[in-house]
Amino acid sequence: MGSFHSIGLNNVRQAYHDVEPVFEHVADINEAAAKLAAKRFGYKKVSTDWHEVVNDSEVELIIIATPNLTHTEIAIAAAEAGKHILCEKPMANTLAEGKMMVDAIKKAGVKSLVDFIYTKCPANVLAKELMDSGKLGDFVTFRGEFDCSYCADPNTPATWRQLAATAGTGALGDLTAHVVSLSHMIVGKKIVEVFASWDTPYK
């Protein structure tokens, strides 16, 4: 996702004549990945420690695209350093950590966003417009589905994403977070009841 955010910022440069993102500082604990990102996107500084980005006085916006387990610590440090924050979903592994992040952001008065990309998809925006127009009547139920194949091959190597200790919430946080964000956007009402079925095809 770090690469995709950098590609997105490059597009900002071309799409808006009066906005010029500066690729100031990139960090990744994998030094080769950090250096590659710097080479691909022109980051001026490279680090293997995210603290260096957070404490860089030239940096105004921090994009947190690291594994879920790290989001809370980085976001709180970024807020305390007065940086605006774009954090990947799921924002935190627990409700308590999420609340700590919100508190730190409110206290610092910085801007923040969680990266629920599907709220910008044209079909979903149209669905919201149709619902808001009243043409479709009232909501009775919301049914969301997220089809994803990135773990469909049983020989796929395990990463942090397959481990509860680092990913936190499994498929619910990884994928269903998007569905929940869409229900918030399109329906705009609190979820009062859910049902689900569950299966792990590759144990």
Ligand SMILES: NC(=O)c1ccc[n+]([C@@H]2O[C@H](COP(=O)([O-])OP(=O)(O)OC[C@H]3O[C@@H](n4cnc5c(N)ncnc54)[C@H](O)[C@@H]3O)[C@@H](O)[C@H]2O)c1
């Ligand atoms: N919004 C979306 O649609 C979307 C899609 C995919 C992933 N994500 C989210 O983006 C985040 C990253 O996912 P990914 O698929 O890019 O993972 P990834 O494993 O491909 O990349 C994570 C990178 O973070 C680096 N890293 C790990 N720990 C670090 C640390 N402590 N400090 C600095 N760098 C560190 C790793 O070396 C790796 O390069 C996750 O929170 C994930 O849920 C969001």
